[in-house]
Amino acid sequence: MTNANLDNLYRQVLIDYAKNPHNYQKPLPADAVQVEKYNPSCGDIIQIKAQVVADTIEDISFDGNGCAISMAAASMLTDLLRGETLAGAKELLEKFSAMLVTDEEADPALGELALMQGVRKFPTRMKCATLASHATLAVINQVEEEQ
């Protein structure tokens, strides 16, 4: 059995990240800001932790439990945002959200996150793809409020 939509969603890279995610449960200094997001309809839970120095995300990690889509998205997103400024990170998050709702090619700035385009054909899984990005945006907002 082959299914183009499924093949597009569950690409090998995505499965690999889901099984061996980057930045997962990586300890950060005590002053790192942490936000937890929970999807009550399915029970997925993701915590994003970021250490921001001045205006830059020095380090970022995540913890939690969820499906392949949410775990892989968190893995790729945290890879992408390490070293970004807060403004740059926000811009990337916006590009990521925009990518999921259009049919156009993903912005090259999103790098591997472009793999998440496969979720476009699965509206019920959109929340899985965006759980980590929502948590990250909340982290950035919290840091900005504190600054």
Add this chain to the structure above:
Amino acid sequence: MKTVRSDFEILKKTINNQPLTYLDTAATSQKPNQVLAAIQNYYLKDNANVHRGVYTLSEQATQAYEDARTKVGHFLNAPSARNIVFTRSTTESLNWLAQSFGPGQVEAGDEILLTYLEHHSNIVPWQVLAQKTGAKLKYVGLTEDGQVDLVDFADQLTTKTKIVSFAHVSNVLGTLAPVKKMVAMAHEVGARVIVDGAQAVAHLPVDVQDLDVDFYAFSGHKVYGPTGIGVLYGRTELLEAMEPAQYGGEMIEKVGLESSTFQPAPWKFEAGTPNIAGAIGLGAALDYMQELGLAQVSDYETDLMEETVTKLLAIPGLTLYGPQNGHDRYGVAAFNLAGVHPHDVATILDQEGVEVRAGHHCAQPLMAYLGLPATVRVSLGVYNNSADIDRLCAGLHQVREYFAND
């Protein structure tokens, strides 16, 4: 049950270009033509408001609505149709009990006893009652294979226990509570017993007098009836003593400026225009079940569940929760595939037209008790067959291919 599939039009539908394989009856059942016809027939021929017109059409509508109550009474073997209150759902039945029966039944220091198997709708209303009254909420543990632990139940029952409320059949593990034993033990200490029958009534005969329960709740839509209609059975003296949860038209007897008197039970609980079509549709669904024969339905589903469990357990890496056999399960099997999240399983199955539930199944305390974030759940109805189970298993093999360890 070979012939029943043709009664369910929706089963002819395709999903993602595959035949619909509906394995989520525990969430809601599909509806047979007989139920849809009864609802349409009511609107075509008998529609009028009930209990208020002196004209013929209203009398016909009232008769049809009250006939449905009688059918529910017979279905549960209640002493009388007057023991049957129509509600919106199991959830509403349980909420009304917590709001109207609960406050007169428990006070500070008393105990409300539930089990770890409960659906959120049989937990949260009691939490709120406990918070308001200062009563204590307690949970009975489970045995290794997911049955109510009767030793723990006996330990936790005390003279302070005033309400015991539990599911007849678990919506996650499919296990059947030993209702008669539990009722006898609870009555021994003077507690009242409420049984959530949402997952039971579609799968086995229920006799509320034999079970000796004080209250029994179920939903129409899980027993092949429409959504928006539910049932609360109660003992006569308890319903008579219980305050209505809502006030308004229909439930009153005489209304003055300062105070009013109410109809007797069950009508005093049914404020406003009720879900007349829903009740009639439910009556038709229960007729349908009785024509199939509850014992026959139960036997057929037990055989299919045995087959389901055997085939599931043959899949490498599959962990089945609860009893490891089919005959101790009523309609429900929850499982996980090693290394694959239930949502991913459900998405891949959906592409094959196989519709299953993935998540916590509105039973977060049970999931926490079992140490599981989520599971896949398949549930059976009278229309399911071996071909459905084969499509499920083929889909699960496909899931394993996508998530193969290389």
